[in-house]
Amino acid sequence: MKTSGNTILMTGGGSGIGRELAREFHALGNTVIVAGRTASSLDETIAGREGMHARTLDVQDGDDIxxxxxxxxxxxxxxxxxxxxxxxxxxxxxxADPVDLSVAEATVATNILGPMRLTAALLPHLRAQPAARLVNVTSGLAFVPLAHTPAYSASKAAMHAWTQSLRYQLQDTSVEVIELAPPGVQTGLTPGQETREGYMPLADFIAETMESFGIEDTPAEVCVQRAKLLRGAEASGNFDQVFKMLNDSYQG
Structure with a gap:
């Protein structure tokens, strides 16, 4: 699919990976809409960039979607x-006794139900376009979970499976389905993550990711080199070692 002349919606566009990808695609000559809950952050993303637009959206809320x-x-x-x-x-x-389910419930609502509901709402429109693309952002933790964030890891594993199923169902339509699976990246996703050692600098991640999207036949899974250890752990027979290394080294 072409990398310019598109009209792109980027959820979570007020910070981190979403903000920087949105800006990169805009610079290539695309109309880009960033969406999120915080209007001020979205306004920062689009400031001074003609052809970028901001819309508020709470992906936890089905009615708002x-x-x-x-x-x-x-x-x-x-x-x-x-x-x-x-x-x-x-x-x-x-x-804990009792276990607090609030984090797990919010994670499922945001990371699984949100994308499913938004995709369901927009898919008939996307299918009517001559060429369309659906990109689901998962994580290297979809393949090797971080035990300290079980709901997050599980949500990304669910999104990986859902993306594979969508790709199969939509294979004869105009909609190309891509999975983007980042490693740990220096963003504000968790407290202190922007400067956490061992995490991939955001600029490096964006540059390598945009190289993949610039390929005419973009891979079905966009996975930077730093994420491939997690992606291939089970297939290589190294899952137990990688799981232990990941979790023993966690300092969040």
């Missing part, structure tokens, strides 16, 4: 690319 999708299609009828990027990540304590 329905409102948002209807207005978006009306305002941007040429919309042909959806990045399901918005997500939350937090530690959980399953040794």
């Amino acid at each position: 329905a409102r948002f999708a209807k207005a978006l299609i009306a305002d941007f009828p040429e919309l042909n690319v959806l990045f399901n990027n918005a997500g939350v990540m937090a530690k959980e304590d399953w040794l």
Whole structure:
């Protein structure tokens, strides 16, 4: 699919990976809409960039997704690319008595139900476009979980499986389905992560990722080199070692 002349929706576009990908695609000559809950952060993303637009959206709220999708299609009828990027990540304590399920419930609502609901709302429109792309942002933790964030890891594993299923169901349509699986990247996803040692610098991740999207035949899975250890752990027979290394070294 072409890398310019598209109309792209980027959820979670107010910071981190979403913000920087949105800016990169805009610089290539695309109309880009960033969506998220915090209007001020979205305004920072688009400041001084003609052809970038901001729309508020709470991906945990099914009614808000329905409102948002209807207005978006009306305002941007040429919309042909959806990045399901918005997500939350937090530690959980399953040794607590009682176990607090609030983090797990919010994670499932944001990371799984949010993308599913938004995709369902926009997919008929995307299928009507001559060429469309659906990109689901998962994580290297979809393949080797971080035990301190079990709901997050599980949500990304679920998104990986869902993406594979969508790709199969949509194979004879105009919608190309891509999975983007980042490693740990220096963003504000969790407290202190922007400067955490061992995490990939955001600029490096964006540069390597954009190289993959620039390939005419973009891979079905966009996975930077730093994420391939996790992606291939089970297939290589090294899952137990990689799982132990990942979890023993965690300092979040």
